[in-house]
Amino acid sequence: MEALDAAGFLPALEAQGFQQKFGAKFVRGNEVADFDFSDKFTSGWSQTWQVPRANFDQVLADEVQRMGVPVEFETEVTAITFDGTNSTTRVTTPDGSEKEIKARFVIDASGYGRVIPRLFNLDRPSNLPGRKTMFAHFEDPNRFLFDEPNRITIISHRPDVWVWVIPFATGQTSVGFVANPSFFNEFSGTRDEKLRAIIQSNDYTNQRFGDSAFVFEPRTLEGWSVTTEKFFGDGFVLTGNVTEFLDPIFSSGVTLATVSGHKAATLVCRQLNGETIDWQKEYVAPTQQGVNTFRSYVMGW
Ligand SMILES: Cc1cc2nc3c(=O)[nH]c(=O)nc-3n(C[C@H](O)[C@H](O)[C@H](O)COP(=O)(O)OP(=O)(O)OC[C@H]3O[C@@H](n4cnc5c(N)ncnc54)[C@H](O)[C@@H]3O)c2cc1C
Structure with missing residues (x-):
C-alpha cells in the first residue's frame, strides 16, 4: 500500500470499489486461524484489497499514462545489448514490425517472462518444490451462507494441497487448487470437469461452489519456482517475479513486486x-529480507 501510495495510485484504486481486505483466514477441517491485519506490532496499513488482476493492472496502466508515461501494449522485448550502463532494447510491435529503444537504465519487471535472466543465462532453480495450480473465477451466490463471506480464505485440503478462495466485490470469487503436479492426475475429463470434480472433493468448496457457474474456463499454471543469479548489473535491475517467485499461499507476490x-x-x-x-x-539486502521472511512461512506451511 505504501508503494502504491508513493506512486500516486491510491485515489484511482479507491474509486474502483474493490473488495477491502482486512485479514485472512486459514482453515483445516474445523480448525480456523484468522489473522486481522490491525492486530500488529508496527504502524502502517491495516487494509488492502482483493482484486481481479486484469482490472487492477488496467487501472495502474491507465494511471501511469494519465501521468504522462507512455505504455506500449502488446510489444515484446526480444533482445537487449548493453554498452556500459546504456542499452539498446529490440522490441516487436503489435503489427509485427521491429524497433529499438535506447535507455540509460532498464528495470526488468517482466514477471514469468524473465527477460534479462533468459537473455543472459542468469536463471537458476529455486529451492522450492515444483507446484501446479488449476483455478477459475466462479459466481458465488452462496457466500453469505458462510462466516465472514468476504474474507480471503485459505483451505488446507490435504498436507500437500491447498486452496485459495478470494471473494471480489463483483459477487464473483477466485478459487484455485495448488498442489504437486501429480495431484491433478487423480482427476479426469475436460478442464471444466476436472476442476468441478476437484471442487467437489473438498467439503468447504463443494458446499460453496459445487454447483456454481465458472466465469471463465479453468486455467492451469505450472513450475513457477525459479530464481536468478543476480538481481542487478551494469545498467539493469530486476524486480518482482523476475527475482524469485514464492508459492502464493500468503498472497505475497504483488506486495513483493510493488515494493521492489x-x-x-x-x-x-x-x-x-x-x-x-x-x-x-x-x-x-532489503528485497531479500522481504522475500526470505515470506519464504520462512512458505517452507513452514
Ligand atoms: C497461481 C498463482 C496465484 C497467485 N495468487 C496471488 C495472490 O493471491 N496475491 C498476490 O499478491 N500474488 C499472487 N500471485 C503472484 C503474482 O501474480 C505475482 O507475484 C505478481 O504478478 C508479480 O508481478 P510482476 O510485476 O513481477 O510480474 P507480472 O505481473 O507477471 O507482470 C509481468 C509483465 O511483463 C510482461 N512481459 C513478460 N515478458 C515480456 C517480454 N518479453 N516483453 C515485454 N513484456 C513482457 C508481461 O506481459 C506482464 O505484463 C499468484 C501467482 C500464481 C502463479
Whole structure:
C-alpha cells in the first residue's frame, strides 16, 4: 500500500470499489486461524484489497499514462545489448514490425517472462518444490451462507494441497487448487470437469461452489519456482517475479513486486542524478529480507 501510495495510485484504486481486505483466514477441517491485519506490532496499513488482476493492472496502466508515461501494449522485448550502463532494447510491435529503444537504465519487471535472466543465462532453480495450480473465477451466490463471506480464505485440503478462495466485490470469487503436479492426475475429463470434480472433493468448496457457474474456463499454471543469479548489473535491475517467485499461499507476490519496483525506481532516479548507489546494500539486502521472511512461512506451511 505504501508503494502504491508513493506512486500516486491510491485515489484511482479507491474509486474502483474493490473488495477491502482486512485479514485472512486459514482453515483445516474445523480448525480456523484468522489473522486481522490491525492486530500488529508496527504502524502502517491495516487494509488492502482483493482484486481481479486484469482490472487492477488496467487501472495502474491507465494511471501511469494519465501521468504522462507512455505504455506500449502488446510489444515484446526480444533482445537487449548493453554498452556500459546504456542499452539498446529490440522490441516487436503489435503489427509485427521491429524497433529499438535506447535507455540509460532498464528495470526488468517482466514477471514469468524473465527477460534479462533468459537473455543472459542468469536463471537458476529455486529451492522450492515444483507446484501446479488449476483455478477459475466462479459466481458465488452462496457466500453469505458462510462466516465472514468476504474474507480471503485459505483451505488446507490435504498436507500437500491447498486452496485459495478470494471473494471480489463483483459477487464473483477466485478459487484455485495448488498442489504437486501429480495431484491433478487423480482427476479426469475436460478442464471444466476436472476442476468441478476437484471442487467437489473438498467439503468447504463443494458446499460453496459445487454447483456454481465458472466465469471463465479453468486455467492451469505450472513450475513457477525459479530464481536468478543476480538481481542487478551494469545498467539493469530486476524486480518482482523476475527475482524469485514464492508459492502464493500468503498472497505475497504483488506486495513483493510493488515494493521492489518502487525501491528500484527510486534508486535508479538517484543514480541517474549522479549518486553512487550500493545496489547490494540498498536494493538486494532489503528485497531479500522481504522475500526470505515470506519464504520462512512458505517452507513452514
Ligand atoms: C497461481 C498463482 C496465484 C497467485 N495468487 C496471488 C495472490 O493471491 N496475491 C498476490 O499478491 N500474488 C499472487 N500471485 C503472484 C503474482 O501474480 C505475482 O507475484 C505478481 O504478478 C508479480 O508481478 P510482476 O510485476 O513481477 O510480474 P507480472 O505481473 O507477471 O507482470 C509481468 C509483465 O511483463 C510482461 N512481459 C513478460 N515478458 C515480456 C517480454 N518479453 N516483453 C515485454 N513484456 C513482457 C508481461 O506481459 C506482464 O505484463 C499468484 C501467482 C500464481 C502463479
